[in-house]
Amino acid sequence: GSEKIIPKIRRLDQSVVNRIAAGEVVQRPVSAVKELVENSLDAGSTSISVVVKDGGMKLIQVTDNGHGIRFDDLPILCERHTTSKLSTYEDLQTVKSMGFRGEALASMTYVGHVTVTTITEGRLHGYRVSYRDGVMEHDPKPCAAVKGTQITVENLFYNMLARKKSLQNSNDDYTKIVDLISRFAIHNIHVSFSCRKHGANRADVHTIAACTKFDSIRSVFGVSVSHDILEITASDDNPDRSVFKLNGFVSNANYIAKKTTMVLFINDRLVECTALKRAIEVVYSATLPKASKPFIYMTIQLPHEHVDVNIHPTKREVSFLNQENIISTIQNAVETKLMNSNSILSKEIAV
Numbered sequence: 001g002s003e004k005i006i007p008k009i010r011r012l013d014q015s016v017v018n019r020i021a022a023g024e025v026v027q028r029p030v031s032a033v034k035e036l037v038e039n040s041l042d043a044g045s046t047s048i049s050v051v052v053k054d055g056g057m058k059l060i061q062v063t064d065n066g067h068g069i070r071f072d073d074l075p076i077l078c079e080r081h082t083t084s085k086l087s088t089y090e091d092l093q094t095v096k097s098m099g100f101r102g103e104a105l106a107s108m109t110y111v112g113h114v115t116v117t118t119i120t121e122g123r124l125h126g127y128r129v130s131y132r133d134g135v136m137e138h139d140p141k142p143c144a145a146v147k148g149t150q151i152t153v154e155n156l157f158y159n160m161l162a163r164k165k166s167l168q169n170s171n172d173d174y175t176k177i178v179d180l181i182s183r184f185a186i187h188n189i190h191v192s193f194s195c196r197k198h199g200a201n202r203a204d205v206h207t208i209a210a211c212t213k214f215d216s217i218r219s220v221f222g223v224s225v226s227h228d229i230l231e232i233t234a235s236d237d238n239p240d241r242s243v244f245k246l247n248g249f250v251s252n253a254n255y256i257a258k259k260t261t262m263v264l265f266i267n268d269r270l271v272e273c274t275a276l277k278r279a280i281e282v283v284y285s286a287t288l289p290k291a292s293k294p295f296i297y298m299t300i301q302l303p304h305e306h307v308d309v310n311i312h313p314t315k316r317e318v319s320f321l322n323q324e325n326i327i328s329t330i331q332n333a334v335e336t337k338l339m340n341s342n343s344i345l346s347k348e349i350a351v
């Protein structure tokens with residue numbers, strides 16, 4: 001009969017559901033690193049070090065000196081939707097931490113092997129425990145520990161063969177990881193960061209806490225970049241509304257690069273905003289037609305309730321209220337800055 005050709009609907013196994021979702025949160029090694037470093041920042045760390053083997057496919061290890069994880073929380077630490085950062089839906093509007101949905105660690109346990117070592121203040125020893133598919137593989141084992149948390153993720157995508165194959169060029173992801181840590185480092189100047197390949201004695205990113213943003217840009221992106229950047233600030237045209245505040249650095253006419261570097265933090269979250277990036281590129285090509293693609297580091301503060309942080313599983317793109325107005329205010333600020341500096345430059349040349 002005709003019943004045969006109608007496909008039957010079945011409920012997917014929870015483990016299948018979890019692995020599919022996990023593949024969205026952890027798209028590649030660099031996404032795991034981002035989640036781990038954000039957790040370390042959320043834990044109030046002042047020192048974060050990252051070690052990577054085989055572009056992150058073999059090993060990602062993030063060590064911090066943050067507040068650690070309670071012993072009692074270890075059993076549910078890597079379950080999906082367990083978090084210390086959010087309790088009601090309304091909290092999403094005001095949440096200041098970078099994490100909020102309790103999915104990152106869980107996801108990593110569905111697509112890799114996760115081991116957590118952690119100690120909380122006042123304890124004589126820490127605990128170490130490994131996780132698979134959201135649950136502990138054994139009881140936490142007491143171990144020596146100094147302060148904070150170390151999380152290792154091994155054999156990423158061991159159970160997702162297509163993903164594993166497509167990510168075989170591991171150098172590519174190491175470059176992305178170095179770039180990511182560089183971005184965190186220039187923004188979080190109270191934190192010292194390091195990032196190196198497993199077995200290497202030299203770190204590829206290394207910053208010391210408590211320098212200025214300018215110093216950290218110089219140490220991370222190089223002396224030549226630091227020579228060619230201008231400090232920029234902007235805020236709402238209407239001072240009593242004062243809903244938006246911007247500061248950062250943008251490159252001048254002498255800066256040379258093949259592609260745009262845009263480091264954007266909105267309310268201290270590292271995010272992308274394609275519309276803003278394009279808008280600034282337009283200003284550069286109109287104001288400095290001979291200049292190369294720009295370097296931009298911007299931090300934008302907005303009322304927390306104006307930013308929607310929950311539009312993407314990786315939390316990477318955000319949208320915010322009055323986006324068009326704010327973008328055009330920023331365009332004006334960049335244009336004014338570039339025109340002023342350009343006229344200073346050409347006067348210097350004329351003299």
Ligand code: ADP
Pocket residue numbers: 035039040043064066067068069077082083084085098099100101102103104105106149
């Ligand atoms: P989220 O960050 O969205 O809460 P995660 O899965 O990333 O979800 O982490 C779950 C919980 O584990 C966090 O809410 C936090 O309490 C704890 N945690 C994770 N990493 C660390 C860390 N490095 N230091 C202290 N606590 C951590």
Ligand code: MG
Pocket residue numbers: 035038039098099100104105
């Ligand atoms: Mg998190």
